[in-house]
Amino acid sequence: MPLFKRSPALFRNAALLLSLTYLYGCSSRTSTDNPMTCAQVSYPLYDPAEPVNRGIFAFNQVIDEYAVAPVARGYGYTPEFFQLGLHNFTTNFNEPTVFLNDLLQGNGKRSLNTLGRxxxxxxxxxxxxxxxxxxxEIPRHRSDFGQTFGVWxxxxxxxxxxxxxxxxNSRDAVGKVLAVAVNPFGDSSDTAETLTTVASVGGTIDKRAEALPLTDxxxxxxxxxxALRDVSAEKRADFVLEGKRGASGLHDDLCTEAPTDAT
Structure with missing residues:
Protein backbone atom coordinates (compact mmCIF):
# COMPACT_ATOMS: atom_id res chain seq x y z
CA MET A 1 0.00 0.00 0.00
CA PRO A 2 2.69 2.62 0.75
CA LEU A 3 4.26 1.91 -2.65
CA PHE A 4 0.92 2.45 -4.40
CA LYS A 5 0.31 5.65 -2.49
CA ARG A 6 3.71 7.03 -3.52
CA SER A 7 3.26 6.04 -7.14
CA PRO A 8 -0.35 5.04 -7.98
CA ALA A 9 0.45 4.99 -11.69
CA LEU A 10 3.00 2.19 -11.22
CA PHE A 11 0.43 -0.53 -10.64
CA ARG A 12 -1.89 0.78 -13.33
CA ASN A 13 0.91 0.83 -15.90
CA ALA A 14 1.91 -2.72 -14.98
CA ALA A 15 -1.69 -3.86 -15.36
CA LEU A 16 -2.02 -2.17 -18.74
CA LEU A 17 1.25 -3.74 -19.91
CA LEU A 18 0.01 -7.17 -18.84
CA SER A 19 -3.24 -6.55 -20.68
CA LEU A 20 -1.56 -5.52 -23.92
CA THR A 21 0.83 -8.45 -23.73
CA TYR A 22 -2.06 -10.86 -23.46
CA LEU A 23 -4.33 -9.21 -26.02
CA TYR A 24 -1.66 -9.28 -28.70
CA GLY A 25 -0.13 -12.62 -27.86
CA CYS A 26 -2.87 -14.93 -26.61
CA SER A 27 -4.05 -18.02 -28.39
CA SER A 28 -6.97 -20.32 -27.81
CA ARG A 29 -7.44 -24.06 -28.11
CA THR A 30 -10.96 -25.25 -28.78
CA SER A 31 -12.70 -28.58 -28.85
CA THR A 32 -16.12 -29.71 -30.05
CA ASP A 33 -16.46 -32.58 -27.58
CA ASN A 34 -19.20 -32.50 -24.96
CA PRO A 35 -20.50 -28.94 -25.28
CA MET A 36 -22.27 -27.79 -22.13
CA THR A 37 -25.72 -26.23 -22.01
CA CYS A 38 -25.25 -22.56 -21.17
CA ALA A 39 -23.01 -21.32 -23.96
CA GLN A 40 -20.30 -22.50 -26.31
CA VAL A 41 -17.93 -23.87 -23.69
CA SER A 42 -16.09 -26.97 -24.85
CA TYR A 43 -14.53 -29.62 -22.68
CA PRO A 44 -11.92 -30.35 -21.63
CA LEU A 45 -11.05 -26.74 -20.90
CA TYR A 46 -7.56 -25.67 -21.86
CA ASP A 47 -5.73 -25.87 -18.55
CA PRO A 48 -2.07 -26.53 -19.47
CA ALA A 49 -0.75 -25.28 -16.10
CA GLU A 50 -3.21 -27.33 -14.05
CA PRO A 51 -0.66 -28.59 -11.46
CA VAL A 52 0.47 -25.02 -10.75
CA ASN A 53 -3.11 -23.77 -10.79
CA ARG A 54 -4.14 -26.42 -8.29
CA GLY A 55 -1.33 -25.33 -5.97
CA ILE A 56 -2.47 -21.70 -6.10
CA PHE A 57 -6.06 -22.87 -5.73
CA ALA A 58 -5.13 -24.67 -2.51
CA PHE A 59 -3.54 -21.45 -1.22
CA ASN A 60 -6.65 -19.49 -2.13
CA GLN A 61 -8.81 -22.05 -0.37
CA VAL A 62 -6.89 -21.57 2.87
CA ILE A 63 -7.56 -17.82 2.70
CA ASP A 64 -11.19 -18.43 1.87
CA GLU A 65 -11.77 -21.10 4.50
CA TYR A 66 -10.19 -19.24 7.38
CA ALA A 67 -10.89 -15.60 6.48
CA VAL A 68 -13.37 -14.78 3.74
CA ALA A 69 -16.02 -17.51 3.99
CA PRO A 70 -16.48 -17.27 7.79
CA VAL A 71 -17.02 -13.51 7.51
CA ALA A 72 -19.46 -14.08 4.64
CA ARG A 73 -21.39 -16.63 6.71
CA GLY A 74 -21.55 -14.25 9.65
CA TYR A 75 -22.68 -11.49 7.30
CA GLY A 76 -25.66 -13.69 6.43
CA TYR A 77 -26.92 -13.31 10.02
CA THR A 78 -26.90 -9.51 9.96
CA PRO A 79 -30.24 -7.68 9.50
CA GLU A 80 -31.66 -7.89 6.02
CA PHE A 81 -31.82 -4.11 5.65
CA PHE A 82 -28.07 -3.93 6.36
CA GLN A 83 -27.27 -6.56 3.74
CA LEU A 84 -29.51 -4.86 1.19
CA GLY A 85 -27.97 -1.46 1.89
CA LEU A 86 -24.41 -2.76 1.56
CA HIS A 87 -25.27 -4.65 -1.60
CA ASN A 88 -26.86 -1.54 -3.12
CA PHE A 89 -23.93 0.67 -2.12
CA THR A 90 -21.20 -1.61 -3.48
CA THR A 91 -23.13 -2.25 -6.69
CA ASN A 92 -23.72 1.45 -7.23
CA PHE A 93 -20.05 2.20 -6.57
CA ASN A 94 -19.17 -0.16 -9.43
CA GLU A 95 -21.56 1.49 -11.89
CA PRO A 96 -18.89 3.81 -13.39
CA THR A 97 -16.90 0.70 -14.37
CA VAL A 98 -20.05 -0.85 -15.82
CA PHE A 99 -20.68 2.41 -17.71
CA LEU A 100 -17.13 2.39 -19.10
CA ASN A 101 -17.51 -1.19 -20.32
CA ASP A 102 -20.92 -0.43 -21.84
CA LEU A 103 -19.22 2.29 -23.89
CA LEU A 104 -16.31 0.03 -24.83
CA GLN A 105 -18.82 -2.56 -26.04
CA GLY A 106 -20.52 0.10 -28.18
CA ASN A 107 -23.84 -0.24 -26.39
CA GLY A 108 -25.31 3.26 -26.08
CA LYS A 109 -28.62 2.11 -24.62
CA ARG A 110 -27.03 0.22 -21.76
CA SER A 111 -24.55 3.03 -21.07
CA LEU A 112 -27.40 5.54 -20.70
CA ASN A 113 -29.23 3.06 -18.48
CA THR A 114 -26.15 2.76 -16.25
CA LEU A 115 -25.54 6.50 -16.13
CA GLY A 116 -29.15 7.14 -15.16
CA ARG A 117 -29.02 4.55 -12.38
CA GLU A 137 -38.10 0.43 -13.29
CA ILE A 138 -34.62 1.36 -14.50
CA PRO A 139 -33.10 -2.14 -14.53
CA ARG A 140 -29.60 -3.03 -13.38
CA HIS A 141 -27.18 -5.01 -15.47
CA ARG A 142 -23.59 -6.11 -15.01
CA SER A 143 -20.58 -5.61 -17.24
CA ASP A 144 -16.83 -5.94 -16.77
CA PHE A 145 -13.58 -5.91 -18.72
CA GLY A 146 -13.56 -9.67 -19.25
CA GLN A 147 -17.00 -9.46 -20.84
CA THR A 148 -15.87 -6.54 -22.99
CA PHE A 149 -12.86 -8.50 -24.28
CA GLY A 150 -15.20 -11.38 -25.10
CA VAL A 151 -17.59 -9.06 -26.96
CA TRP A 152 -14.58 -7.84 -28.94
CA ASN A 169 -9.51 -17.94 -18.22
CA SER A 170 -6.65 -15.70 -19.34
CA ARG A 171 -8.99 -13.14 -20.91
CA ASP A 172 -10.98 -12.73 -17.70
CA ALA A 173 -7.81 -12.76 -15.61
CA VAL A 174 -6.60 -9.68 -17.48
CA GLY A 175 -10.02 -8.14 -16.88
CA LYS A 176 -9.74 -8.80 -13.15
CA VAL A 177 -6.32 -7.14 -12.99
CA LEU A 178 -7.62 -4.13 -14.91
CA ALA A 179 -10.61 -3.87 -12.59
CA VAL A 180 -8.20 -3.58 -9.65
CA ALA A 181 -5.98 -1.10 -11.46
CA VAL A 182 -8.70 1.18 -12.86
CA ASN A 183 -10.28 3.36 -10.19
CA PRO A 184 -12.89 5.67 -11.76
CA PHE A 185 -12.85 7.91 -8.69
CA GLY A 186 -9.07 8.29 -8.66
CA ASP A 187 -7.09 9.28 -5.56
CA SER A 188 -8.52 12.77 -5.37
CA SER A 189 -9.26 12.80 -1.65
CA ASP A 190 -9.22 10.80 1.56
CA THR A 191 -12.99 10.48 1.29
CA ALA A 192 -12.78 8.92 -2.16
CA GLU A 193 -10.08 6.54 -0.96
CA THR A 194 -12.15 5.54 2.08
CA LEU A 195 -15.27 4.93 0.01
CA THR A 196 -13.23 2.87 -2.45
CA THR A 197 -11.91 0.70 0.39
CA VAL A 198 -15.37 0.23 1.92
CA ALA A 199 -16.85 -0.67 -1.47
CA SER A 200 -14.03 -3.13 -2.22
CA VAL A 201 -14.19 -4.94 1.12
CA GLY A 202 -17.98 -4.80 1.33
CA GLY A 203 -18.36 -6.01 -2.24
CA THR A 204 -16.06 -8.97 -1.62
CA ILE A 205 -18.07 -10.05 1.43
CA ASP A 206 -21.41 -9.51 -0.29
CA LYS A 207 -20.42 -11.49 -3.39
CA ARG A 208 -18.91 -14.30 -1.33
CA ALA A 209 -22.08 -14.59 0.74
CA GLU A 210 -24.13 -14.75 -2.45
CA ALA A 211 -21.91 -17.54 -3.81
CA LEU A 212 -21.95 -19.69 -0.66
CA PRO A 213 -24.81 -22.02 -1.70
CA LEU A 214 -23.09 -22.81 -5.00
CA THR A 215 -19.59 -23.28 -3.59
CA ASP A 216 -20.91 -25.41 -0.71
CA ALA A 227 -16.04 -28.39 -10.59
CA LEU A 228 -15.56 -24.71 -9.75
CA ARG A 229 -13.43 -24.17 -12.86
CA ASP A 230 -16.06 -25.69 -15.15
CA VAL A 231 -19.06 -23.92 -13.64
CA SER A 232 -17.17 -20.61 -13.71
CA ALA A 233 -16.37 -21.17 -17.39
CA GLU A 234 -20.05 -21.82 -18.16
CA LYS A 235 -21.20 -18.72 -16.33
CA ARG A 236 -18.60 -16.50 -17.98
CA ALA A 237 -19.36 -17.83 -21.46
CA ASP A 238 -23.03 -17.09 -20.88
CA PHE A 239 -22.12 -13.62 -19.58
CA VAL A 240 -20.18 -12.84 -22.76
CA LEU A 241 -23.16 -13.94 -24.88
CA GLU A 242 -25.38 -11.65 -22.81
CA GLY A 243 -22.99 -8.79 -23.55
CA LYS A 244 -23.07 -9.55 -27.26
CA ARG A 245 -26.86 -9.54 -27.23
CA GLY A 246 -26.71 -6.17 -25.50
CA ALA A 247 -29.94 -6.95 -23.67
CA SER A 248 -30.85 -4.23 -21.19
CA GLY A 249 -31.99 -5.43 -17.80
CA LEU A 250 -30.95 -7.84 -15.13
CA HIS A 251 -28.63 -10.60 -16.31
CA ASP A 252 -30.11 -14.00 -15.52
CA ASP A 253 -27.47 -16.48 -14.45
CA LEU A 254 -28.34 -19.48 -16.55
CA CYS A 255 -25.61 -21.64 -15.04
CA THR A 256 -26.21 -21.66 -11.30
CA GLU A 257 -26.61 -25.35 -10.48
CA ALA A 258 -23.71 -27.52 -9.46
CA PRO A 259 -22.88 -30.30 -11.93
CA THR A 260 -23.72 -33.82 -10.86
CA ASP A 261 -20.24 -35.00 -11.69
CA ALA A 262 -16.87 -33.32 -12.16
CA THR A 263 -13.66 -34.97 -13.15
Whole structure:
Protein backbone atom coordinates (compact mmCIF):
# COMPACT_ATOMS: atom_id res chain seq x y z
CA MET A 1 0.00 0.00 0.00
CA PRO A 2 2.69 2.62 0.75
CA LEU A 3 4.26 1.91 -2.65
CA PHE A 4 0.92 2.45 -4.40
CA LYS A 5 0.31 5.65 -2.49
CA ARG A 6 3.71 7.03 -3.52
CA SER A 7 3.26 6.04 -7.14
CA PRO A 8 -0.35 5.04 -7.98
CA ALA A 9 0.45 4.99 -11.69
CA LEU A 10 3.00 2.19 -11.22
CA PHE A 11 0.43 -0.53 -10.64
CA ARG A 12 -1.89 0.78 -13.33
CA ASN A 13 0.91 0.83 -15.90
CA ALA A 14 1.91 -2.72 -14.98
CA ALA A 15 -1.69 -3.86 -15.36
CA LEU A 16 -2.02 -2.17 -18.74
CA LEU A 17 1.25 -3.74 -19.91
CA LEU A 18 0.01 -7.17 -18.84
CA SER A 19 -3.24 -6.55 -20.68
CA LEU A 20 -1.56 -5.52 -23.92
CA THR A 21 0.83 -8.45 -23.73
CA TYR A 22 -2.06 -10.86 -23.46
CA LEU A 23 -4.33 -9.21 -26.02
CA TYR A 24 -1.66 -9.28 -28.70
CA GLY A 25 -0.13 -12.62 -27.86
CA CYS A 26 -2.87 -14.93 -26.61
CA SER A 27 -4.05 -18.02 -28.39
CA SER A 28 -6.97 -20.32 -27.81
CA ARG A 29 -7.44 -24.06 -28.11
CA THR A 30 -10.96 -25.25 -28.78
CA SER A 31 -12.70 -28.58 -28.85
CA THR A 32 -16.12 -29.71 -30.05
CA ASP A 33 -16.46 -32.58 -27.58
CA ASN A 34 -19.20 -32.50 -24.96
CA PRO A 35 -20.50 -28.94 -25.28
CA MET A 36 -22.27 -27.79 -22.13
CA THR A 37 -25.72 -26.23 -22.01
CA CYS A 38 -25.25 -22.56 -21.17
CA ALA A 39 -23.01 -21.32 -23.96
CA GLN A 40 -20.30 -22.50 -26.31
CA VAL A 41 -17.93 -23.87 -23.69
CA SER A 42 -16.09 -26.97 -24.85
CA TYR A 43 -14.53 -29.62 -22.68
CA PRO A 44 -11.92 -30.35 -21.63
CA LEU A 45 -11.05 -26.74 -20.90
CA TYR A 46 -7.56 -25.67 -21.86
CA ASP A 47 -5.73 -25.87 -18.55
CA PRO A 48 -2.07 -26.53 -19.47
CA ALA A 49 -0.75 -25.28 -16.10
CA GLU A 50 -3.21 -27.33 -14.05
CA PRO A 51 -0.66 -28.59 -11.46
CA VAL A 52 0.47 -25.02 -10.75
CA ASN A 53 -3.11 -23.77 -10.79
CA ARG A 54 -4.14 -26.42 -8.29
CA GLY A 55 -1.33 -25.33 -5.97
CA ILE A 56 -2.47 -21.70 -6.10
CA PHE A 57 -6.06 -22.87 -5.73
CA ALA A 58 -5.13 -24.67 -2.51
CA PHE A 59 -3.54 -21.45 -1.22
CA ASN A 60 -6.65 -19.49 -2.13
CA GLN A 61 -8.81 -22.05 -0.37
CA VAL A 62 -6.89 -21.57 2.87
CA ILE A 63 -7.56 -17.82 2.70
CA ASP A 64 -11.19 -18.43 1.87
CA GLU A 65 -11.77 -21.10 4.50
CA TYR A 66 -10.19 -19.24 7.38
CA ALA A 67 -10.89 -15.60 6.48
CA VAL A 68 -13.37 -14.78 3.74
CA ALA A 69 -16.02 -17.51 3.99
CA PRO A 70 -16.48 -17.27 7.79
CA VAL A 71 -17.02 -13.51 7.51
CA ALA A 72 -19.46 -14.08 4.64
CA ARG A 73 -21.39 -16.63 6.71
CA GLY A 74 -21.55 -14.25 9.65
CA TYR A 75 -22.68 -11.49 7.30
CA GLY A 76 -25.66 -13.69 6.43
CA TYR A 77 -26.92 -13.31 10.02
CA THR A 78 -26.90 -9.51 9.96
CA PRO A 79 -30.24 -7.68 9.50
CA GLU A 80 -31.66 -7.89 6.02
CA PHE A 81 -31.82 -4.11 5.65
CA PHE A 82 -28.07 -3.93 6.36
CA GLN A 83 -27.27 -6.56 3.74
CA LEU A 84 -29.51 -4.86 1.19
CA GLY A 85 -27.97 -1.46 1.89
CA LEU A 86 -24.41 -2.76 1.56
CA HIS A 87 -25.27 -4.65 -1.60
CA ASN A 88 -26.86 -1.54 -3.12
CA PHE A 89 -23.93 0.67 -2.12
CA THR A 90 -21.20 -1.61 -3.48
CA THR A 91 -23.13 -2.25 -6.69
CA ASN A 92 -23.72 1.45 -7.23
CA PHE A 93 -20.05 2.20 -6.57
CA ASN A 94 -19.17 -0.16 -9.43
CA GLU A 95 -21.56 1.49 -11.89
CA PRO A 96 -18.89 3.81 -13.39
CA THR A 97 -16.90 0.70 -14.37
CA VAL A 98 -20.05 -0.85 -15.82
CA PHE A 99 -20.68 2.41 -17.71
CA LEU A 100 -17.13 2.39 -19.10
CA ASN A 101 -17.51 -1.19 -20.32
CA ASP A 102 -20.92 -0.43 -21.84
CA LEU A 103 -19.22 2.29 -23.89
CA LEU A 104 -16.31 0.03 -24.83
CA GLN A 105 -18.82 -2.56 -26.04
CA GLY A 106 -20.52 0.10 -28.18
CA ASN A 107 -23.84 -0.24 -26.39
CA GLY A 108 -25.31 3.26 -26.08
CA LYS A 109 -28.62 2.11 -24.62
CA ARG A 110 -27.03 0.22 -21.76
CA SER A 111 -24.55 3.03 -21.07
CA LEU A 112 -27.40 5.54 -20.70
CA ASN A 113 -29.23 3.06 -18.48
CA THR A 114 -26.15 2.76 -16.25
CA LEU A 115 -25.54 6.50 -16.13
CA GLY A 116 -29.15 7.14 -15.16
CA ARG A 117 -29.02 4.55 -12.38
CA UNK A 118 -25.78 5.89 -10.99
CA UNK A 119 -26.97 9.50 -11.00
CA UNK A 120 -30.28 8.74 -9.28
CA UNK A 121 -28.94 6.30 -6.73
CA UNK A 122 -25.93 8.45 -5.83
CA UNK A 123 -28.13 11.45 -5.10
CA UNK A 124 -31.67 10.50 -4.13
CA UNK A 125 -30.47 7.07 -3.01
CA UNK A 126 -27.86 8.36 -0.54
CA UNK A 127 -24.71 7.17 -2.34
CA UNK A 128 -26.57 4.12 -3.57
CA UNK A 129 -27.60 2.68 -0.21
CA UNK A 130 -31.20 2.93 -1.43
CA UNK A 131 -31.88 1.62 -4.93
CA UNK A 132 -34.20 4.36 -6.20
CA UNK A 133 -33.79 3.21 -9.80
CA UNK A 134 -35.47 -0.13 -9.20
CA UNK A 135 -38.66 1.58 -8.04
CA UNK A 136 -38.56 3.63 -11.24
CA GLU A 137 -38.10 0.43 -13.29
CA ILE A 138 -34.62 1.36 -14.50
CA PRO A 139 -33.10 -2.14 -14.53
CA ARG A 140 -29.60 -3.03 -13.38
CA HIS A 141 -27.18 -5.01 -15.47
CA ARG A 142 -23.59 -6.11 -15.01
CA SER A 143 -20.58 -5.61 -17.24
CA ASP A 144 -16.83 -5.94 -16.77
CA PHE A 145 -13.58 -5.91 -18.72
CA GLY A 146 -13.56 -9.67 -19.25
CA GLN A 147 -17.00 -9.46 -20.84
CA THR A 148 -15.87 -6.54 -22.99
CA PHE A 149 -12.86 -8.50 -24.28
CA GLY A 150 -15.20 -11.38 -25.10
CA VAL A 151 -17.59 -9.06 -26.96
CA TRP A 152 -14.58 -7.84 -28.94
CA UNK A 153 -13.94 -11.44 -30.01
CA UNK A 154 -10.80 -12.03 -27.96
CA UNK A 155 -10.50 -15.78 -27.21
CA UNK A 156 -10.65 -17.27 -23.73
CA UNK A 157 -7.04 -18.41 -23.55
CA UNK A 158 -5.80 -20.98 -21.03
CA UNK A 159 -7.11 -21.29 -17.48
CA UNK A 160 -5.13 -19.47 -14.80
CA UNK A 161 -5.50 -19.36 -11.04
CA UNK A 162 -4.73 -15.92 -9.63
CA UNK A 163 -3.65 -15.59 -5.99
CA UNK A 164 -6.58 -14.16 -3.99
CA UNK A 165 -8.60 -13.31 -7.14
CA UNK A 166 -9.35 -16.93 -8.02
CA UNK A 167 -9.95 -19.02 -11.15
CA UNK A 168 -10.43 -17.52 -14.61
CA ASN A 169 -9.51 -17.94 -18.22
CA SER A 170 -6.65 -15.70 -19.34
CA ARG A 171 -8.99 -13.14 -20.91
CA ASP A 172 -10.98 -12.73 -17.70
CA ALA A 173 -7.81 -12.76 -15.61
CA VAL A 174 -6.60 -9.68 -17.48
CA GLY A 175 -10.02 -8.14 -16.88
CA LYS A 176 -9.74 -8.80 -13.15
CA VAL A 177 -6.32 -7.14 -12.99
CA LEU A 178 -7.62 -4.13 -14.91
CA ALA A 179 -10.61 -3.87 -12.59
CA VAL A 180 -8.20 -3.58 -9.65
CA ALA A 181 -5.98 -1.10 -11.46
CA VAL A 182 -8.70 1.18 -12.86
CA ASN A 183 -10.28 3.36 -10.19
CA PRO A 184 -12.89 5.67 -11.76
CA PHE A 185 -12.85 7.91 -8.69
CA GLY A 186 -9.07 8.29 -8.66
CA ASP A 187 -7.09 9.28 -5.56
CA SER A 188 -8.52 12.77 -5.37
CA SER A 189 -9.26 12.80 -1.65
CA ASP A 190 -9.22 10.80 1.56
CA THR A 191 -12.99 10.48 1.29
CA ALA A 192 -12.78 8.92 -2.16
CA GLU A 193 -10.08 6.54 -0.96
CA THR A 194 -12.15 5.54 2.08
CA LEU A 195 -15.27 4.93 0.01
CA THR A 196 -13.23 2.87 -2.45
CA THR A 197 -11.91 0.70 0.39
CA VAL A 198 -15.37 0.23 1.92
CA ALA A 199 -16.85 -0.67 -1.47
CA SER A 200 -14.03 -3.13 -2.22
CA VAL A 201 -14.19 -4.94 1.12
CA GLY A 202 -17.98 -4.80 1.33
CA GLY A 203 -18.36 -6.01 -2.24
CA THR A 204 -16.06 -8.97 -1.62
CA ILE A 205 -18.07 -10.05 1.43
CA ASP A 206 -21.41 -9.51 -0.29
CA LYS A 207 -20.42 -11.49 -3.39
CA ARG A 208 -18.91 -14.30 -1.33
CA ALA A 209 -22.08 -14.59 0.74
CA GLU A 210 -24.13 -14.75 -2.45
CA ALA A 211 -21.91 -17.54 -3.81
CA LEU A 212 -21.95 -19.69 -0.66
CA PRO A 213 -24.81 -22.02 -1.70
CA LEU A 214 -23.09 -22.81 -5.00
CA THR A 215 -19.59 -23.28 -3.59
CA ASP A 216 -20.91 -25.41 -0.71
CA UNK A 217 -22.54 -27.70 -3.28
CA UNK A 218 -19.39 -27.83 -5.41
CA UNK A 219 -17.21 -28.66 -2.40
CA UNK A 220 -19.27 -31.81 -1.86
CA UNK A 221 -18.13 -33.14 -5.25
CA UNK A 222 -15.02 -35.34 -5.66
CA UNK A 223 -12.91 -32.62 -7.31
CA UNK A 224 -13.72 -29.10 -6.13
CA UNK A 225 -11.09 -27.47 -8.34
CA UNK A 226 -12.41 -28.83 -11.64
CA ALA A 227 -16.04 -28.39 -10.59
CA LEU A 228 -15.56 -24.71 -9.75
CA ARG A 229 -13.43 -24.17 -12.86
CA ASP A 230 -16.06 -25.69 -15.15
CA VAL A 231 -19.06 -23.92 -13.64
CA SER A 232 -17.17 -20.61 -13.71
CA ALA A 233 -16.37 -21.17 -17.39
CA GLU A 234 -20.05 -21.82 -18.16
CA LYS A 235 -21.20 -18.72 -16.33
CA ARG A 236 -18.60 -16.50 -17.98
CA ALA A 237 -19.36 -17.83 -21.46
CA ASP A 238 -23.03 -17.09 -20.88
CA PHE A 239 -22.12 -13.62 -19.58
CA VAL A 240 -20.18 -12.84 -22.76
CA LEU A 241 -23.16 -13.94 -24.88
CA GLU A 242 -25.38 -11.65 -22.81
CA GLY A 243 -22.99 -8.79 -23.55
CA LYS A 244 -23.07 -9.55 -27.26
CA ARG A 245 -26.86 -9.54 -27.23
CA GLY A 246 -26.71 -6.17 -25.50
CA ALA A 247 -29.94 -6.95 -23.67
CA SER A 248 -30.85 -4.23 -21.19
CA GLY A 249 -31.99 -5.43 -17.80
CA LEU A 250 -30.95 -7.84 -15.13
CA HIS A 251 -28.63 -10.60 -16.31
CA ASP A 252 -30.11 -14.00 -15.52
CA ASP A 253 -27.47 -16.48 -14.45
CA LEU A 254 -28.34 -19.48 -16.55
CA CYS A 255 -25.61 -21.64 -15.04
CA THR A 256 -26.21 -21.66 -11.30
CA GLU A 257 -26.61 -25.35 -10.48
CA ALA A 258 -23.71 -27.52 -9.46
CA PRO A 259 -22.88 -30.30 -11.93
CA THR A 260 -23.72 -33.82 -10.86
CA ASP A 261 -20.24 -35.00 -11.69
CA ALA A 262 -16.87 -33.32 -12.16
CA THR A 263 -13.66 -34.97 -13.15
Missing amino acids: FTLNSTAGLLGVIDVSDSL GIPDGPIVEIPVLGTA ALQALPDYYS
